[in-house]
Amino acid sequence: MLRDSVADFVARGTDIARVRRMRAQGEDCDRALWSRMAEFGWLGILVPEASGGLGLGLAEAAIVAEGLAGALVPEPYTAVAVLAATVLSQSPEGETRNSLLRKLASGESLIALAWQEAAGDIDGETVATRATPFEGGYKLEGVKRYVAGGVSADGYVVTARTGDDLALYWVPRSTPGVEVAGETLADGRQSATVTFNDVLAPRPHTLAHGAAAHNAVETARDCATVIASAELLGVMQRALDMSLDYMRTRVQFGRPIGSFQALQHRAVDLYIQRQLASAVIEDGLRRIAETTDARVRAAVASRVKARCAEAGLRIAREAIQIHGAIGFTDEYDAGLYLQRALVLASWLGNAALHRRRYARLVLGADL
Amino acid sequence: MSAVDYNAMSDADFRQEVRTFFERNYPGQLRYILRRARWDEMRDWWRTLYDKGWIAPNWPREHGGMGLDAGKMVIFLEEMERHGVARPPDQGITQVGPIIMKFGTDAQKAHYLPRTLSGECIWCQGYSEPNAGSDLANLQTSAVIEGERFVINGQKIWTSMAHDSTHIYLLVRTDKQAKKQEGISFLVLDLNTPGITVRPIRNIAGHEEFCEVFFDDVRVPLDALVGKLNAGWTVAKALLSFERLNIGSPRRPQYALRRLEMLARAKGLFSDPGFVDRYTALQLDIEDQGSLYSQFVDQVKRGEPLGQDVSALKIWGMEAWQRLTELLVETGAEEGVIQGVREVSGVDVDFLTTFYYSRPSTIYGGSSEIQRNIMAKYVLKLPG
Numbered sequence: 001m002l003r004d005s006v007a008d009f010v011a012r013g014t015d016i017a018r019v020r021r022m023r024a025q026g027e028d029c030d031r032a033l034w035s036r037m038a039e040f041g042w043l044g045i046l047v048p049e050a051s052g053g054l055g056l057g058l059a060e061a062a063i064v065a066e067g068l069a070g071a072l073v074p075e076p077y078t079a080v081a082v083l084a085a086t087v088l089s090q091s092p093e094g095e096t097r098n099s100l101l102r103k104l105a106s107g108e109s110l111i112a113l114a115w116q117e118a119a120g121d122i123d124g125e126t127v128a129t130r131a132t133p134f135e136g137g138y139k140l141e142g143v144k145r146y147v148a149g150g151v152s153a154d155g156y157v158v159t160a161r162t163g164d165d166l167a168l169y170w171v172p173r174s175t176p177g178v179e180v181a182g183e184t185l186a187d188g189r190q191s192a193t194v195t196f197n198d199v200l201a202p203r204p205h206t207l208a209h210g211a212a213a214h215n216a217v218e219t220a221r222d223c224a225t226v227i228a229s230a231e232l233l234g235v236m237q238r239a240l241d242m243s244l245d246y247m248r249t250r251v252q253f254g255r256p257i258g259s260f261q262a263l264q265h266r267a268v269d270l271y272i273q274r275q276l277a278s279a280v281i282e283d284g285l286r287r288i289a290e291t292t293d294a295r296v297r298a299a300v301a302s303r304v305k306a307r308c309a310e311a312g313l314r315i316a317r318e319a320i321q322i323h324g325a326i327g328f329t330d331e332y333d334a335g336l337y338l339q340r341a342l343v344l345a346s347w348l349g350n351a352a353l354h355r356r357r358y359a360r361l362v363l364g365a366d367l
Numbered sequence: 368m369s370a371v372d373y374n375a376m377s378d379a380d381f382r383q384e385v386r387t388f389f390e391r392n393y394p395g396q397l398r399y400i401l402r403r404a405r406w407d408e409m410r411d412w413w414r415t416l417y418d419k420g421w422i423a424p425n426w427p428r429e430h431g432g433m434g435l436d437a438g439k440m441v442i443f444l445e446e447m448e449r450h451g452v453a454r455p456p457d458q459g460i461t462q463v464g465p466i467i468m469k470f471g472t473d474a475q476k477a478h479y480l481p482r483t484l485s486g487e488c489i490w491c492q493g494y495s496e497p498n499a500g501s502d503l504a505n506l507q508t509s510a511v512i513e514g515e516r517f518v519i520n521g522q523k524i525w526t527s528m529a530h531d532s533t534h535i536y537l538l539v540r541t542d543k544q545a546k547k548q549e550g551i552s553f554l555v556l557d558l559n560t561p562g563i564t565v566r567p568i569r570n571i572a573g574h575e576e577f578c579e580v581f582f583d584d585v586r587v588p589l590d591a592l593v594g595k596l597n598a599g600w601t602v603a604k605a606l607l608s609f610e611r612l613n614i615g616s617p618r619r620p621q622y623a624l625r626r627l628e629m630l631a632r633a634k635g636l637f638s639d640p641g642f643v644d645r646y647t648a649l650q651l652d653i654e655d656q657g658s659l660y661s662q663f664v665d666q667v668k669r670g671e672p673l674g675q676d677v678s679a680l681k682i683w684g685m686e687a688w689q690r691l692t693e694l695l696v697e698t699g700a701e702e703g704v705i706q707g708v709r710e711v712s713g714v715d716v717d718f719l720t721t722f723y724y725s726r727p728s729t730i731y732g733g734s735s736e737i738q739r740n741i742m743a744k745y746v747l748k749l750p751g
Contacts, residue, residue: 247749248750258749265739267743268739268747271679271742272683275659275679276656276658276683279658279659279661280658283658283661306651355644355647355648355651356647358651359637359643359646366637367638367640
């Protein structure tokens with residue numbers, strides 16, 4: 001049902017021409033389309049019913065993410081409806097949190113999580129941003145990097161240190177002292193650097209602190225890692241289908257190139273990678289739903305992303321090789337899949353990072 | 368007929384019963400042996416299983432089997448692997464028994480099935496020939512009807528455990544004019560029949576497990592034929608997809624994985640980033656194989672037929688197993704190339720046997736290349 005409605009949505013609501021147009025203009029969110037996604041309830045899949053969401057699970061979010069990514073939809077679904085939605089829903093109940101969740105689910109506010117400060121650090125080891133008590137609230141000072149959806153966002157959930165604790169603050173983008181700069185990613189979307197210069201967060205904008213803040217950020221990171229993997233699955237599926245279609249129709253030496261055994265075996269190996277990615281996501285979603293152990297959840301997320309990042313990149317790279325020179329042209333769509341795969345594979349940790357992390361978590365590796 | 372309906376048990380209860388039985392009864396010195404077990408080592412275990420009524424988990428109860436459905440069958444095999452229970456020479460149970468049940472005459476069933484269960488008939492498989500390996504349908508061993516007898520001439524090769532067997536089931540050419548697959552018949556015969564010579568072949572691990580079998584004017588009665596004349600290809604193909612699921616089980620590489628982990632820990636390699644990346648990639652290759660395997664098992668449990676995409680399990684699983692044994696030998700360094708069980712940093716490892724026995728896994732049961740051909744054609748629907 002959900003899968004069908006996502007397929008229907010992408011068939012009617014978006015196409016490669018729109019994706020290319022937005023890429024050319026450096027845009028990554030069409031708010032009209034975003035509102036329609038909200039009307040279907042997709043932005044609120046992980047938002048509790050009490051806050052206007054559907055209160056469903058990661059498995060449903062994975063279906064939406066996979067379908068949207070297969071059509072190369074640039075809108076920051078996972079960044080907002082999974083990463084930001086989870087960090088909010090995992091924060092303690094409160095007026096700010098509840099109202100933000102409501103606005104996120106309705107599409108009224110595009111909310112991003114501004115948490116990372118250093119490349120290759122998804123465990124939040126480097127949080128230099130500080131929150132200092134100031135006149136009934138806090139003043140934030142620091143720089144957040146690689147904020148997905150951050151250029152289009154209306155506001156940020158920001159991690160900062162206060163004393164020895166981690167805390168989460170809500171900062172509307174229009175707050176004085178907030179500066180947003182975009183850098184263009186491989187797929188044309190924007191990676192935001194958000195600078196907080198003496199930004200005032202009034203006391204009611206503190207969302208969580210201490211263990212609650214850690215838990216909210218870590219849960220959100222692990223859940224979004226799995227959903228980014230589902231996006232990679234959508235990308236690899238389409239890139240592989242495209243390659244197989246080309247192998248069936250492209251004729252050289254008087255035969256379709258798909259009849260050559262060297263290419264057939266290559267295609268089978270790519271298909272196996274896609275099967276493994278799909279199986280590990282299904283297994284991972286089930287395990288995460290069953291566990292309450294944060295360490296298990298983190299290990300499962302790493303296992304899923306390690307496979308999907310590697311499989312996604314391999315299938316997208318080989319799509320270029322299978323297509324030959326036409327695959328290397330900007331005009332042909334194969335490159336768009338490689339560009340999206342590059343961004344998704346790196347976001348929230350690439351395969352090498354997740355293998356190291358898995359080794360630390362599961363094997364007790366000392367790295 | 369066996370009194371117990373195992374399919375009526377819960378999966379958990381059944382698993383526990385099987386596990387307990389293996390733990391109590393399987394001989395300790397035969398756990399996790401890496402080579403194929405010989406008949407004289409396995410005779411007592413066969414008897415134990417036979418007395419329990421468990422020698423043929425896949426056979427229906429009316430023929431003396433356990434009558435397990437696919438889901439229970441998977442559990443039984445999983446518990447065998449978990450406890451390191453070796454396969455006895457079981458081709459009679461897994462292959463020819465089910466074939467005789469499906470295609471045999473009443474007389475063949477009455478004669479062979481009880482003797483196969485009791486271990487009186489030990490079977491080996493005569494399919495491959497020197498010029499019919501991957502191209503099995505090219506087989507040339509002939510059976511010509513002369514009066515009331517088939518006269519068989521030719522040679523089979525890679526016949527596992529023929530030297531421990533009493534009987535052989537064979538694919539032979541009975542019509543040289545017909546198209547390749549259409550002139551083949553399926554025969555069963557006693558290896559003591561005059562004119563048969565069995566010669567073991569030593570493999571690179573130093574063991575004699577497969578054999579050549581020569582047929583020189585071997586005369587057998589016409590009731591050696593199972594199924595119709597010239598229909599042997601269909602008879603032989605009746606069993607395949609469950610085999611590939613079983614071959615693709617993620618538990619096969621467990622011995623190598625556990626040894627490598629113990630060895631790496633003992634040598635302090637889990638603080639070496641280069642080693643950790645390679646080891647973790649392999650462990651994940653095998654864990655992810657497990658996730659894929661579970662999807663196929665669920666399909667079997669739902670009663671759906673397995674498609675040709677199950678070949679992915681064999682390709683990926685066996686190749687991952689090989690990569691793992693390569694890293695094991697490399698980690699052993701100089702010790703890794705010395706024959707026999709070696710003690711390294713307090714861990715006992717048989718590096719070479721582990722390495723060698725992963726090699727033929729991408730050759731037997733349809734080589735990885737043949738499996739890729741099958742998937743390209745039937746799953747990816749690429750042009751021929």
